[in-house]
Amino acid sequence: MRVNLLGPLQAYAGDHGAELAPAAQKVRQTLVMLVLNAGRVVSLARLMDELWNGEPPASAHTAVQTYVYQLRKRFSLGNPRIGGAAPAEEVLLATVDDGYQLSLPADRVDVFRFEPLLDRAGAQFRDEDFARARETAAAALRLWRDEVLVDVRKGPALEAEAARLKGLRTSAHHLRVESDLHLGRHHEVLGELASMAGRDPTDERAQGNLMVALYRADRRAEALQAYRRARERIATELGLDPSPRLQALHAAVLTSDEALLRPGRRISAVPAVTRAPSHLPAPRERLTGRDGQLARLTAALTGRDRADRPVVVVEGAPGTGKSELCLHVAHQVSDSYPDGQLYARLRGDAGRRVRSAGILRSFLRGLGATPEQLRLGATDLSLLFRTWTADRRVLVVLDDVSEGSDLTPLLPSGAGCGVVVGSRRRLFVSSSAVHLELSGLSxxxxxxxxxxxxxxxxxxxxxxxxxxxxxxxxxxxxxxxxxxxxxxxxxxxxxxxxxxxxxxxAGAPDDPLGVRAGFDRTLATLPADSRPLAYELLAPGVPDRFTPTSVAATLGISDQKAEDLLEELGERYLVRARHPAADSRFSYELEPGVRPLAPGPVRRSA
Structure with a gap:
C-alpha cells in the first residue's frame, strides 16, 4: 500500500497497483486519519470526533466499522488478532483496544518522507553546507503536488494537521531560497521572493530575504521600499513594529553595509554565545507512578510525531507533582535541544505574577544579549527573543502558568524549538498542544x-x-x-x-507537609473578590458536595456568584462538576485531597 497526502489524495494497493482512493468523503477521512497515525492506535472516539465534529449520530459506531471494513476490502488489508505484531513490511489494519491501528512503513507515505528531508536540510544549513541544504530542501518540496489534503473534507484533527504541514512547507521553501542566497544566486530567486513576499506581507522572513536579494542586485531603493511596505502591513494587520532582525537589516541597507554583499554572512540581532544556556533546575525527587506520562511527553517533544514547535502542557491540582514531571521531561529531552534549555516560573512563592519583561531579560542574558538590548521594553524584548530562536533548537520550560495570554511573549518562534508548560489551571494553548491532566498517585x-x-x-x-x-x-x-x-x-x-x-x-500554620503553599498559589490565581469566598468554602465544616444554591446560602452571595465561584474552582482542579440535575444545573464536589490539606477560613471584611 502507498499513500500520498501532499496534494489530492492518492492511494495505491501496492507499489505499482491501481489508484484506489475511495470516493466517499468520510471513508477518505478515515483512511487519512489512519495513515497519519500509522503504527499507533486511533481510538473510535477520536475517529468519530473527526468525522462528525464532536457531534456523532447514534449510528456513528456502526458507520465507522463500515468505513473500516470498506478500506480493508478495497486495499486487501488483513486484520490480525488483537495484540498481534505485524511483520515490518506487511500492511495490516488491526482492531485494537476499541480503536484501529494501521501498520504501514513510513516510506510508503509522502508526508513521512517529507519531514525527514526537511530535518536533514535544516541540519545541513546549520552546518553551512548550503549546496546540499538547497538540494535536500528542493527534494522535499518536489513531494508536494498541491495544497495538503486539498480534496479531503477535514474535521478538527485533519485541519490542525493540514495547518502544521502547510507551515513546514513554507519553512522548506524559505530554507531552499536562503540556501540559494548563501550560494550567491540572488538574481535567480528575485521573482520567486517577490511572489512570496506579496502573498504574505507580514512574513518577515520572506520580506527580509527579498530585501537582501534586491540589495545584492544593486536595487537598494527597492529594498528600502520593500521594508516600508512590510512595516506598514505589519503595523496595520498585527499592531506591531517589525522585529529587531528586520530593523537591523533595514539599517544595514540604509548604511550600505558591505556585509550584505557577501553570501554566507548572517545578520543576527543577538550575538552568538560560546555556550548554550542550561537554566533547568535539578529535579528534587525521583518519579514514581509516572512512567506512562513521562513517555508520552518525551515522545511528543522528540519522536517521529514531533510537531512543528511541539508544546506540552501539564495541568493538575496542587501537590500532584506537575513541576517535578515537567523538570524530568525537560532533562530527558535536553539533548534534542542543543541551543539551550530555558526555565522560568511565572508566579513567585507568594503567588504574585512575574512580569514577562523580567523573564525575557533573564532568557536573553543567557543567550548573550548586550546590556543595551536588555534595556528594551517588553514588546521589543519579545521580538528579540523570537528573532534569536527563529532558526535554533531551544527548549523553553514555563512553570506556574495561570493565563494563556502570559505565554504569548515567552514562546520561541522556531520550528525546531519545544515548549513545556506547567499549570495549576486548565489552559487552552493550541489545538496541536499535548495536554496532560495530572491527578494524585494511585x-x-x-x-x-x-x-x-x-x-x-x-x-x-x-x-x-x-x-x-x-x-x-x-x-x-x-x-x-x-x-x-x-x-x-x-x-x-x-x-x-x-x-x-x-x-x-495538615492544619499547622507552618505547613510542615509542604502542600499548603501550592493551594495558596492556586487560590492566588482567582480574582481578588473570589479568594476570601474560596477560602471559606474550602474550610472544615462545609460539606464536600454542594450546589450553587447551597454555596450561595453558606456564603451569603447570589446564586450566580456562587456558580461563577464554583466554575473558577473547577478550572483550578479544586472541585469537580457532576452531571446536571433536572434543572440543568451542575452540582459539585471537592477533588480528592483538597479538604484535609485545605487552608483554614479567612475572615471576610464586612
Missing part, C-alpha cells in the same frame, strides 16, 4: 513510593501502618516525601506517631 504507587523512601526505618516492617500513612497523604507526592523526611529525622517513630503527625501537620 494507592499502590503511594505505597510503593513510601515503602522505598523509608526502607531503612523500623516502620518499613509495619505494612498496615504504611498503608494508613499512604491513605492520609491522598496521593500527593509532596506530602509523601515530607512524611519520609520526617521519619528519617525520627527513626524511633512508629506508624502511630507518624499518622498523628500527618493529621496535625
Amino acid at each position: 494507592f499502590p504507587d503511594c505505597l510503593r513510593l513510601l515503602d522505598s523512601a523509608v526502607a531503612g526505618h523500623r516502620i518499613a516492617a509495619d505494612q498496615e501502618g504504611l498503608r494508613r500513612l499512604a491513605r492520609l497523604c491522598r496521593g500527593l507526592p509532596g506530602a509523601l516525601f515530607a512524611v519520609a523526611s520526617q521519619l528519617h529525622r525520627r527513626p524511633h517513630w512508629t506508624a502511630r506517631q507518624a499518622s498523628a503527625w500527618v493529621l496535625a501537620a
Whole structure:
C-alpha cells in the first residue's frame, strides 16, 4: 500500500497497483486519519470526533466499522488478532483496544518522507553546507503536488494537521531560497521572493530575504521600499513594529553595509554565545507512578510525531507533582535541544505574577544579549527573543502558568524549538498542544513510593501502618516525601506517631507537609473578590458536595456568584462538576485531597 497526502489524495494497493482512493468523503477521512497515525492506535472516539465534529449520530459506531471494513476490502488489508505484531513490511489494519491501528512503513507515505528531508536540510544549513541544504530542501518540496489534503473534507484533527504541514512547507521553501542566497544566486530567486513576499506581507522572513536579494542586485531603493511596505502591513494587520532582525537589516541597507554583499554572512540581532544556556533546575525527587506520562511527553517533544514547535502542557491540582514531571521531561529531552534549555516560573512563592519583561531579560542574558538590548521594553524584548530562536533548537520550560495570554511573549518562534508548560489551571494553548491532566498517585504507587523512601526505618516492617500513612497523604507526592523526611529525622517513630503527625501537620500554620503553599498559589490565581469566598468554602465544616444554591446560602452571595465561584474552582482542579440535575444545573464536589490539606477560613471584611 502507498499513500500520498501532499496534494489530492492518492492511494495505491501496492507499489505499482491501481489508484484506489475511495470516493466517499468520510471513508477518505478515515483512511487519512489512519495513515497519519500509522503504527499507533486511533481510538473510535477520536475517529468519530473527526468525522462528525464532536457531534456523532447514534449510528456513528456502526458507520465507522463500515468505513473500516470498506478500506480493508478495497486495499486487501488483513486484520490480525488483537495484540498481534505485524511483520515490518506487511500492511495490516488491526482492531485494537476499541480503536484501529494501521501498520504501514513510513516510506510508503509522502508526508513521512517529507519531514525527514526537511530535518536533514535544516541540519545541513546549520552546518553551512548550503549546496546540499538547497538540494535536500528542493527534494522535499518536489513531494508536494498541491495544497495538503486539498480534496479531503477535514474535521478538527485533519485541519490542525493540514495547518502544521502547510507551515513546514513554507519553512522548506524559505530554507531552499536562503540556501540559494548563501550560494550567491540572488538574481535567480528575485521573482520567486517577490511572489512570496506579496502573498504574505507580514512574513518577515520572506520580506527580509527579498530585501537582501534586491540589495545584492544593486536595487537598494527597492529594498528600502520593500521594508516600508512590510512595516506598514505589519503595523496595520498585527499592531506591531517589525522585529529587531528586520530593523537591523533595514539599517544595514540604509548604511550600505558591505556585509550584505557577501553570501554566507548572517545578520543576527543577538550575538552568538560560546555556550548554550542550561537554566533547568535539578529535579528534587525521583518519579514514581509516572512512567506512562513521562513517555508520552518525551515522545511528543522528540519522536517521529514531533510537531512543528511541539508544546506540552501539564495541568493538575496542587501537590500532584506537575513541576517535578515537567523538570524530568525537560532533562530527558535536553539533548534534542542543543541551543539551550530555558526555565522560568511565572508566579513567585507568594503567588504574585512575574512580569514577562523580567523573564525575557533573564532568557536573553543567557543567550548573550548586550546590556543595551536588555534595556528594551517588553514588546521589543519579545521580538528579540523570537528573532534569536527563529532558526535554533531551544527548549523553553514555563512553570506556574495561570493565563494563556502570559505565554504569548515567552514562546520561541522556531520550528525546531519545544515548549513545556506547567499549570495549576486548565489552559487552552493550541489545538496541536499535548495536554496532560495530572491527578494524585494511585494507592499502590503511594505505597510503593513510601515503602522505598523509608526502607531503612523500623516502620518499613509495619505494612498496615504504611498503608494508613499512604491513605492520609491522598496521593500527593509532596506530602509523601515530607512524611519520609520526617521519619528519617525520627527513626524511633512508629506508624502511630507518624499518622498523628500527618493529621496535625495538615492544619499547622507552618505547613510542615509542604502542600499548603501550592493551594495558596492556586487560590492566588482567582480574582481578588473570589479568594476570601474560596477560602471559606474550602474550610472544615462545609460539606464536600454542594450546589450553587447551597454555596450561595453558606456564603451569603447570589446564586450566580456562587456558580461563577464554583466554575473558577473547577478550572483550578479544586472541585469537580457532576452531571446536571433536572434543572440543568451542575452540582459539585471537592477533588480528592483538597479538604484535609485545605487552608483554614479567612475572615471576610464586612
